[in-house]
Amino acid sequence: MPTLSDALGVGDDSVLVAVGAGGKKSLLYSLADELPDAVVTATVKMPKFGGKVERTVLTDDPVSAAREAEERPLGLARDGDRSDRYLGYDPDVVDDLAEAGATPLLVKGDGARTRLLKAPKEGEPPVPSAATVVVPLASVRVVGQPLTEEAVHRPKRVAELTDLAAGNEIRPKHVADVLAHPDGGLKNVPEDADAVPVVNMADTEETVETAREVAERVLERAPSVPRVLVTRLIHDDPVVDVVERD
Structure with a gap:
């Protein structure tokens, strides 16, 4: 299997934005x-x-911090109002970082409160225009679970993008519907960016097969998507499969 960066098409000049849920x-x-x-x-x-990361810098001027800090990987954020969290930057500030050459730039562009699947609300996700790769994520472990807040962030939005009703069992087609929907996983992807969905937590034979089914259904629904990754991101060999068009 290729490395994760190769499978996603991430290089020295890339700006990758991760959205969705599950990893x-x-x-x-x-x-x-x-x-x-x-x-x-x-x-x-x-x-x-x-x-x-090798060094964390909390700053309102991340461009200067990126130029001055020699240690990499470098973490940049703003100090938050909670001891366990940082604040991010407006998308245009991230665009400034990219323009200044602070790449490869890896951006968390969504929140999901540790749930396994998510559909964005109005105004989400805040994807910078400099993004070259946008990665919508979902966890294969959500398949078989009911559509509730315990497993899904914004279940009402998921219901709107699928044929699911609250409490119904989530199937592979529903995960694919969310990942491939222009108001779901593909929302706010810049025109020039690649969207490469990831179906994560595939760490058993059964979940790998289920994740492959999700991936194939995404490709059927979203002509703009070049490939879908099946992953187990907490492992040393995170890429399980790369599902591409025939």
């Missing part, structure tokens, strides 16, 4: 391990970087 932070930190010059930041609130 955004794991994705960003896996990429930071592969891309030692990476800068990690967010357009939303995010948990503290911990030991996942």
Whole structure:
């Protein structure tokens, strides 16, 4: 299998934005391990970087901080109002970082409150226009669960994008419907960016097959999507499969 960065098409000049649910932070930190010059930041609130980056700088001037800090991977954020979280930057500030050459730039562009699936509300997700790769995520573990707030962030929005009613069982087609929908996983993807969905947490034979089914259905629904990754992002070999068009 290819590396995660190769499978996503992320290189030295890339700006990747992770949205959706079910592994955004794991994705960003896996990429930071592969891309030692990476800068990690967010357009939303995010948990503290911990030991996942070489240096953390809390600043309202991330462009200057990126120019001055030599350590990489570098974490950039603003100080928050909670001890366990940072604040992100407006998308145009992230655009400034990209223009200043602070790449590869890895951006958390959505919040999902640790749920396994999400559909964005109005105004979400805040994707910077400089994005070159947007990665909508979902966890395969949501398949078989009921459409409730325990498993899904914004279940009412998911219901609007699918034929599901509250409490109904989520099937692979429903996950694909969300990932492939222009008001779901593909919302706010810049015209020049690649959208590469990821179906994560596929760590058993059964979940791998289910994730492949989701991936194939996404490709059927979304002609603009070049491929879908099946992953287990907390493992040393995170890419399980790359499902491409025939």
